[in-house]
Amino acid sequence: MLETLKNSDSKLYDIVIEEYNRQQNSLEMIASESFVPREILELQGSILTNKTMEGFPGRRYHSGYEVIDKMETLAIERAKELFGAQHANIQPHSGSQANQCVYASILNPQNKVMGLRLDQGGHLTHGSKVNFSGKIYNFMSYGLNKETELIDYEELEKLAKEFMPKLIVTGASSYPRFIDYERIGYIAKSVNAYFLVDMAHVAGLVAAGIHPSPVPHADFVTSTTTKTLAGARGGFVLCKEEFAKSLDKAVFPGVQGSCHLHTMAAKAFTFKNAMTNEFKKTMKQVVKNSKHLGKQLSNKGFRLVTGGTDNHLLLVDLRPKGLTGADLDNALSSVGITVNKNMIPYDPQKPMITSGIRIGTTAMTIKGMKEAQMDQIADLINKVADNINNKEMLEQVKIQVQSLAMDN
Ligand SMILES: Cc1ncc(COP(=O)(O)O)c(C=O)c1O
Structure with a gap:
């Protein structure tokens, strides 16, 4: 492992080996972690990192795009097939940026949004004051019922009717139960709000068919390809066809610059891997x-x-x-x-x-x-x-x- 680095930078090599040994000798039980297939390590360390590419297949800003277009198209098709989505953008560099891209595609600064409280399971990007989301947009939080510790759907509906948000966000980093996506989707529709589900934590379970899919109920679904999907370190967005153009524009040139092609390839493998019976098992x-x-x-x-x-x-x-x-x-x-x-x-x-x-x-x-x-x-x-x-x-x-x- 890392034979070339061993000779050229032994200090850094020793640090990586120390971390490798730590991972081997401990019980890794942080809920967002996984051990990725070897193919992911190979692809993320591949020559694809050499290439600069902006835009989307068929609409590029740099030449030498023919091979890369094949790869991005493959990744997009696999993401759509895996989750039954109408459109996929697999360029976001992380889960946080995936959320940022959705916000940029449909919101203006100060627009009203609702998200799950950070201290009750939500993510920083769902409106925390220390995050860009809470600084740029006018977020109101909903929370959990004190008795059941489940999302308080009745309170959510009441707050939505009073606040009239332009977007409702759900999804969580530390919520151990299913979320009723259909019910929140219905609430969003009733107040004329867009509906985003951040399924970063449970995407692998959704892919395996053992967790309800948010795709039929949400306008947008964001995720990482890490965590339960157990793949590349990056993000992606699924959406209904009607939002495809504005989403793509928000990702590039709206929020990001060039693609991380080594990670994009690893995402393509992540989606293929998640279709296997072995993964489902x-x-x-x-x-x-x-x-x-x-x-x-x-x-x-x-x-x-x-x-x-x-x-x-x-x-x-x-x-x-x-x-x-x-x-x-x-x-x-x-x-x-x-x-x-x-x-x-x-x-x-x-x-x-x-x-x-x-x-x-x-x-x-x-x-x-x-x-x-x-x-x-x-x-x-x-x-x-x-x-x-x-x-x-x-x-x-x-x-x-x-x-x-x-x-x-
Ligand atoms: C629900 C949820 N959304 C988004 C993210 C952000 O992902 P990233 O760390 O790739 O920015 C996380 C990560 O912990 C998460 O739990």
Whole structure:
């Protein structure tokens, strides 16, 4: 691996190898992570990075486009086929830029938009004040019902009727349940608003047919090709044909310049890979593992937000264990289990402390783990939680973590 770099820049080589070893020796359970197929690594490191290209197939600004046009057309066709979409733009460099492109295509600065609260599962680009979205557009947030911890659809509808937004955004970074896209689509229509679903976290599950698809209900669907899609590090947008022209114009020249062709090729492979039976089988196991891990953690005294999960992630309330998210995140990290501290709905703690952690099963399922390994992981997490100041015990757990990670 990286033989040329090893000779020319040993300092950088050593850093990459150190990270490789960290990934091999730990249990990677951050919900947005996955292990990508080797083809993705090859394509993202390929000669395609040499070429500069702007525009779209048949409408280019640089010569030497003939081969690249074939590749972009292939990626677009695959994205459309995989998700049953009328139009796809696969150029956005990230999930955040995919959202920015949709906003740029239909909104003007200060237009009214609604999005899910950041501290209740939404993403920064859904209207946070520290993000471009909250600075440029007039966002109003909707949230979760305090009792059920599910999206409060009635409140959403009431707020939409009062606020009359031009766009309603849904989708989440830390929401363990299905979202009723049809219902929100209906609310959007009733107030004459556009409807965007950001399916970044669940796109792989949607592709595998084990999570409801937002495509029939939304005007626009954005996503990353990472997370559950387990592919290239980038973004894409799907939309109805009537928005195709304005979306493409918003992506280029509106928001971005030249295409990242090495990543575009990796996206084309990501979509093909997600059509295979092997991928569908893996995604089914991702959800089985997540549900199973949740049950085991509940049995050990942790509280799951919403009582369980429908997808690849768990949001765990640590208050019954007398711990904060920062406490457990740090302790788990010290033994090689990587999760992230996360706000729970109506969290009394500050964002840097939190009362919860978010755990995802995508990466370890791709490595081959099943329910039996989830039992072991639940035991290890519980041991750490119950012995958070016991250095000797944490050392023992670290050895168990390494052996479990290396066996898979
Ligand atoms: C729901 C959602 N949308 C968008 C993004 C942004 O993706 P990126 O990190 O590629 O900008 C994320 C990433 O965490 C996300 O969870």
